[in-house]
Amino acid sequence: MTVLFVLLVLLIVPLLAGVSYFGLAVFKIALLFVLILLIYSIIEIIYLRSRLRIGQLEYQAETNRGDLAEFKLSISLQTLFLPAEISVTAWYGLTDRSLEAEQHLVRHSLVPGNKEEIIVSMEARHTGWLQLDEVIISLRGILGILQTKYRYSSDQENMQTLVLPLASFDATPAVNALRESKDGLVERKRVEDRSEEIDTLREYSPGDDIRRIHWQVSARLQSMMIKQYEEALEMRTAVLVDENTADAEYKSAPEWNKALSRRDLLLESTAGILHEFLNRELYVRLETGAGSTGGVFSRKIESLQSYRRQLALLPVNSTPEIGTLIVHELNQISADRYLLLTTRLSYQTVTTILKLKEQVRYVSLFFFIEDPPGHEMEEAFDRMRRAGVDVFVYIFASSGVLRERKKK
Structure with a gap:
């Protein structure tokens, strides 16, 4: 309901009085015109509401601190020829102690068959959750006499983006x-595990350093045995x-x-x-x-x-x-x-x-x-x-x- 709709309803009373007491044709015509406008606006808003398509609220799962986080909403009007007006009001800072409550207002004209993408941008100022508190969509007809509203809140839908801390070498x-x-x-070796003790012995294979041959064991086994040291962690x-x-x-x-x-x-x-x-x-x-x-x-x-x-x-x-x-x-x-x-x-x-x-x-x-x-x-x-x-x-x-x- 709008102020214009209320004024038209209130205008019916003096027009009825004019018709009753004066009986002038101008009052009858004016009264008929007002009634037609009211009936048209009611039928129009019901029709537009049934033909309005609102997509899911899209948002980034994650963003970096200092970047802009975007919340997107797709809106389309599936009428044959009737256009409409919408306004989207987004509130943020209602639950964030570091921010004063602010609103983001966007107005668009909806053309039948076209899809409008509403984007609300918020600065990711601090690490943690960035929340869009409330989104209100107002739909009006071509005359703007009546309007209908759709309300989305953080209690009903997830409207949060996780803000990640930066990871640069500037610090x-x-x-x-x-x-x-x-x-x-x-320096990367584990201190207590630095060791030169032999962990095991294995047979010689191409590429082994001759200095790692265990000559005494090789002589007894009559095979070239290589000293295998434990790996340094x-x-x-x-x-x-x-x-x-x-x-x-x-x-x-x-x-x-x-x-x-x-x-x-x-x-x-x-x-x-x-x-x-x-x-x-x-x-x-x-x-x-x-x-x-x-x-x-x-x-x-x-x-x-x-x-x-x-x-x-x-x-x-x-x-x-x-x-x-x-x-x-x-x-x-x-x-x-x-x-x-x-x-x-x-x-x-x-x-x-x-x-x-x-x-x-x-x-x-x-x-x-x-x-x-x-x-x-x-x-x-x-x-x-x-x-x-x-x-x-x-x-x-x-x-x-x-x-x-x-x-x-």
């Missing part, structure tokens, strides 16, 4: 994480992540937006580290406490998408503390190098990190903070460095980038 943490593995196979790296965002401290939309931007930088630093290790075919695994891929090492670059998806699916404040993740690792050490990324650090966590360092050779801490560390935190850094832990501190700059704090 300084990725550079620091690779500094111990850049020398190639020597490659060093395995575990990346442990704590994305704590402390959402209770941020009340307004701008504050929450900044908090999520800082969270994005941590997740993208993690993705950058994973990208560089996989790109160099180094064994790596991601541990967030979710347990979906815990304990599974990979060296294939194809696994990067799965790791990025795992990071994107993390709800805000869903990861346990780094200390808790380390306690689970201490029960069964499965990696040779541990990279720890976190936004919070306690005395107990520092103690747990030192226990981990006693059992593995390489431990690196990547600490992301908003303000420069205090005196007690500096002492904790020095304590870990004296134990052999590599400590890297990153401060979130106001420009939205990470700034590495050089150690004193």
Whole structure:
């Protein structure tokens, strides 16, 4: 129902009064005209509604942070000759604390037989789920007297796109994480499994090095026997992540937006580290406490998408503390190098990190903070460095980038 329809209905009363009291033909003609318009508009909107075809809402399953996510809706009118007008109103930000509620309005004229594609574009600002909250389609006839509406909401249909963190080598943490593995196979070998002990003996085959012939055994067996050494395993790296965002401290939309931007930088630093290790075919695994891929090492670059998806699916404040993740690792050490990324650090966590360092050779801490560390935190850094832990501190700059704090 429109304002014009209400006015026409209200106009019937004075026209009836004019016909009754004055009996003038002009009132009769006007009344007849209004009634014809109302009847026509009712028949028209019923007919248009029966001939309107609305396709399924199409959306991207995944997109990268910073890109535009598109939601598409196909609409066509299957009438013989009657055109129509539609307006599509899309709402977003109704359930997102980092955004003010906004609407996207599109108007189109529907020509019989033609298909119109309505596209709503939204910027993927933060890692996680990007949701289109509501879509309202209004259909009007050629005179615009009556209209009918179709409503789609996120409660009824899935209107979400998963926003993945970027995985580029621009992040300084990725550079620091690779500094111990850049020398190639020597650094990639598992430290405790470096061995020159003979694993087995086998007969000589073309291409074998003559220096590997075991002469004493060959003489006894009267056959050329080759010393087969056990294979050196490659060093395995575990990346442990704590994305704590402390959402209770941020009340307004701008504050929450900044908090999520800082969270994005941590997740993208993690993705950058994973990208560089996989790109160099180094064994790596991601541990967030979710347990979906815990304990599974990979060296294939194809696994990067799965790791990025795992990071994107993390709800805000869903990861346990780094200390808790380390306690689970201490029960069964499965990696040779541990990279720890976190936004919070306690005395107990520092103690747990030192226990981990006693059992593995390489431990690196990547600490992301908003303000420069205090005196007690500096002492904790020095304590870990004296134990052999590599400590890297990153401060979130106001420009939205990470700034590495050089150690004193």
